[in-house]
């Protein structure tokens with residue numbers, strides 16, 4: 001893998017594609033590279049206190065060196081600030097500062113900042129340029145790729161949003177050194193997902209390199225991030241608006257989301273809930289005769305070795321079911337699940353009777 005890995009993304013809804021750059025010490029060149037694709041000079045850097053203190057000042061000075069006029073907006077840390085109110089505050093700041101249509105929004109942070117700043121860029125004067133500078137593993141492999149931006153609404157997560165692609169994504173691997181352990185593990189939940197849904201070789205490699213992963217060996221992690229972005233870009237290019245194929249990215253998410261919702265988003269990090277959800281989807285698939293027990297066992301083993309949870313602790317089967325059935329995606333009270341066939345291959349199965357899931361959950365829930 002070259003020191004700087006690049007992926008070209010060519011979404012249909014953006015005439016020009018964009019590049020994801022993944023490497024070390026990326027922030028020292030990025031402002032210069034940005035200048036080659038960007039004309040305007042106003043830049044709004046959106047981040048939070050923690051991340052700004054670690055990386056923001058360097059980015060700000062690099063941008064200034066290249067002639068950008070930089071404004072900084074810091075959002076308090078936390079999912080609850082991925083809100084319409086916070087978006088409005090940012091928009092007001094931009095209007096008050098006379099921010100132009102050829103200005104640029106830079107999202108420096110995890111998925112919360114990426115989604116919020118991305119949403120602001122999508123709606124400010126009907127859309128201005130956006131650059132993603134993802135700093136959490138989850139943001140680097142998932143939320144910064146694919147063009148979905150959103151804020152939460154009291155009635156639902158990510159309910160107000162848009163499809164909006166960035167001008168480019170700059171992923172600096174060194175930011176992962178300061179990522180808290182739990183956030184690191186949560187991101188790995190999504191990494192395992194890419195192997196499970198699309199690429200058995202990637203899954204094998206994860207199984208064989210648990211130690212390198214646990215120690216955050218950045219050379220190996222660069223490969224993992226690169227491959228995950230490649231997979232997501234390929235899936236999204238084929239199905240930008242989630243009409244079909246893109247649904248497979250939701251493997252582990254049906255039960256995962258229900259679990260997050262039931263515990264008011266306070267107990268599990270998203271990737272942890274997805275890890276649990278993938279194992280239970282595999283159990284359902286085994287029960288339905290769609291895959292072998294080996295598939296479930298390999299999934300369970302790799303997630304466990306990484307350090308992710310795989311059990312549903314003390315949650316009632318009825319509660320999980322009810323939460324899933326209330327979800328927006330349920331039609332006629334029948335369930336749709338992404339279920340594994342093999343490692344590296346899943347299928348969207350519609351029309352699953354809730355009773356089938358209930359039986360599985362009731363028989364096994366602790």
Ligand SMILES: NC(=O)c1ccc[n+]([C@@H]2O[C@H](COP(=O)([O-])OP(=O)(O)OC[C@H]3O[C@@H](n4cnc5c(N)ncnc54)[C@H](O)[C@@H]3O)[C@@H](O)[C@H]2O)c1
Pocket residue numbers: 048050051054077078079082109110111112113115135136137138139142143144145146147148149150158175176177178179180183186270
């Ligand atoms: N748009 C999409 O396609 C998409 C996909 C998946 C998830 N998401 C969204 O992403 C969000 C979750 O993202 P997340 O898991 O990155 O959470 P997050 O943005 O809350 O970041 C997690 C925590 O890690 C901290 N952090 C991030 N990078 C750091 C670093 N390098 N060093 C030290 N601390 C760091 C953050 O300040 C925060 O406290 C959710 O809102 C979810 O809905 C969006």
Ligand SMILES: [Zn+2]
Pocket residue numbers: 142190253270274
């Ligand atoms: Zn996810």
